[in-house]
Amino acid sequence: MLTNLTIVLITLLVTYTVLTRTALRIQRARKAKQMGATLPPRVNNGILGWYGLWLVIQNARSMKLPHTLGKRFANGPTWLTPVAGNEPINTIDPENVKAILATQFKDFCLGIRHRALSPSIGDGIFTLDGEGWTHSRALLRPQFSRQQISRVHSLERLMQILFKLIRKENGEYFDLQNLFFMFTLDSATEFLYGASVDTLADLLGEPVEGDHGGVGEEVRKAYQQSINNAQDISAIRTRLQGLYWIAGNIYQRNLYQKSNKGVKDFSQFFVDKALNTSKEKLKEMEDSDNYVFLYELVKSTRNPVVIRDQLINILVAGRDTTASLLSFTFYTLGRRPDVLKKLRAAILEDFGTSPDEITFESLKRCDYLRYVLNEVLRLYPSVPINARSATRDTTLPRGGGPDGKQPVFVYKGQMVAYCVYWMHRDKKYWGEDALEFNPDRWDPKVQPQNKGWEYLPFNGGPRICLGQQFALTEAGYVVTRMLQEFDTVHCKNQKEEEHPPYALDLTMRHGEGVWVSMK
Ligand code: HEM
Structure with missing residues (x-):
């Protein structure tokens, strides 16, 4: 009582x-x-928004995020809803997104991202705001020049391992998404550190040439597990927003600490090795065709922690996103024989059946390949929901007033989430067939190409993805090689689904895997 x-x-x-x-x-x-604005329309979420938090968790568990948000956006493109004591604004209005990311860049920051992610990935381009970010961007940008990212043939060794793994399935169904997440981890570590962590080779059970750059077996194996665990827990921390500390500090504390150490030990080994490399050897490497990000970076800074953290930041930004693009591409090709047939014909015409003709330039010239990748990123953007927090009291251009066209007020510290997933599916910008997979919409002969902020798979403004060209080149190479090698791709799941089940953490992937048969 x-x-x-x-x-x-x-x-x-x-x-x-x-x-x-x-x-x-x-x-x-x-x-x-x-400030000449109004408060945004309010969508109720239970007392103080606790029902909203429960709903977010339930929807994420049942793999219905982000698509269930569509019902709420049906009432308007910009609204506020309380979630567990916070009052985030949600928007799919491209004008607002442009303001957040570009025209009012200084009014917004990453919010809790640094606190949620830094124990795992440290201080780097992906976690920092302000001066720290400006410095990171200036340091890393030159490394993404065309010359550095155009060396596609370094992917061929991993392609051959992937082919062997697929052939081992003998035309039975297997989860290609799982292999793509391993592939992109292997390729990212090779590109960044000069030595792949070789998860695919381990799965195949065949020895690889060389010694994995000299890193100890224990450290290499620990990294393979640690990077995934650290990212999983980081994703929970990000989702919990202000309550981020529960995950990793209370829930799964030991696993988080062990995993963060596993990631750092592997990275530190290669950073120390690079810092101990003589100038002559560095020059020799520069002249060879073997570009390694780390060895370029040590020419600009000798700070081991800075180098280590920046590399982990880039890996986290680039690995899952590229794997997600590849996975949804094959999910779609395996369900759309018409697109598969047209794409294979375009690939065979442009590149024949060998890797020799595939270059950065020739990939860019293959129009239909570009259309397919654009369309996959439209319907299945790797980062479907993103957010910023206001650094001061400010306004967004639209969403207020009776017609929703007046500015809305955003208070200092308030979060604004922008849902790229629904912006990419909005009939207002994409027409009546917005939910259909139609690569031809990217053909200027079919539709005028005047896309603005309504298409944003790589973000926009000063923080636009640094690896965009790199990612499209890698994805283009992998898709091309796969279709040169295999005649049929059939997805096990042929159900009509406008929104497949999604596993959503920092990025989005198919919640049940991409089960395909390939011959
Ligand atoms: C399909 C693949 C990819 C997609 C869809 C993608 C998308 C994005 C998005 C949406 C952001 C903005 C994140 C934010 O500010 O909240 C971002 C940032 C970034 N991406 Fe990518 N990305 C991809 C691949 C890559 C790759 C392969 C790399 C590097 C090798 C990379 C490096 C980065 C970096 C360094 C940033 C941070 C930029 C900054 O804050 O200044 N990305 N990416």
Whole structure:
């Protein structure tokens, strides 16, 4: 039974919460008016938004995020909803997204990202704001020049291992998505450190040439597990927003610490090795065809922690995103024989059946391949929901007033989430067939190509993805080689589904894997 004192305390607490929240709302409405804006429309989410948090968790568990958000965007492109005490604004209005990412860049920052991710990936381009980010971007940008990213043939060794693994399946169904996540981990470590962590080779059980760059077997194996575990827990921390500390500090604390160490040990080994490499050897490497990101970076900074963290940041930014693009490409090709046939014909015409003709330039010239990749990224963007937080009281250009066309107020610290997934599926910009997979929409002869901020798979503004060209080149190479090698791709799941089940963490992948048969 509740004592009288408890009842009084609860009543006082509820009254205090209601009064302070009402006062805040009045204060914000006043501030909004001063700034020529209004508060955004409000979508209820239960008392203080706790139902909203439960809904987010339930939807994520049942693999229905981000597609269930569509119902809410049906009422308007910009709205606010309380979630567990916070009041994030959600938007799919390209004008607002442009403001957040470009025209009002300084009004927004990454919010809790640094706190959520830095124990795992440290201080780097992906986690920092302000000066730290400016410095990171200046340091890393030159490494993504065309010359550095155009060396596609370094992928061929891994392709051969992938082919062997697929052939071992003898035309039975297998999860290609799983192999792509391993492939991109192997290729990213090779590109960044000069030595692949070789998860695919281990799976195949065949010895690889060389010694994995000299790294100890224990460190290499630990890394293979650690990177996935660290990313899984980091994803939970990001999703929990202000409560990020629960995951990794209380829940799965030991695993998080062990995994973070596993990732750092592997990276540190290669950083130390590079820092101990003589100038002559570095020059020799520069003249060879074997570009290694790390060895270029040590020419610009000798700080081992900076180098280590930046490399981990790039790996996290580039690995899952590229694997997601490849997986959804084959998910689609395996369900759309018409697209597969047309793409194979384009590939065979442009490149024949060997890897020799595949270059950075020739991949860019293969129009239909480009259309297919663009269309996969439209319907299945690797980063379907993203967010920023306001660094000061500010406004967004649209979403307020009775017609939704007036500016809306954003208070300092408020989160604004932008849902690329639904922006990419909005009939207003993509027409009645917005939910259909139609690569031809990217053909200028079919439709004028005047895409603006409504197409944003790689983000936009000063923080636009640094690896965009690199990713499209890698994905183009892998798709081309796969279709040169295999005649049939058949997806086990042929059900009509506008929204497949999604596993959503920092990026999005198919929730049940991409089960295909290839011959
Ligand atoms: C299909 C593949 C890829 C997609 C869809 C993609 C998408 C994105 C997106 C949406 C962002 C913005 C994140 C944010 O600011 O919140 C981003 C940032 C970034 N991406 Fe990518 N990415 C891909 C591949 C890559 C690859 C392969 C690399 C590197 C090898 C890379 C490096 C980066 C970096 C360094 C940033 C941070 C840029 C900054 O904050 O200044 N990405 N990417």
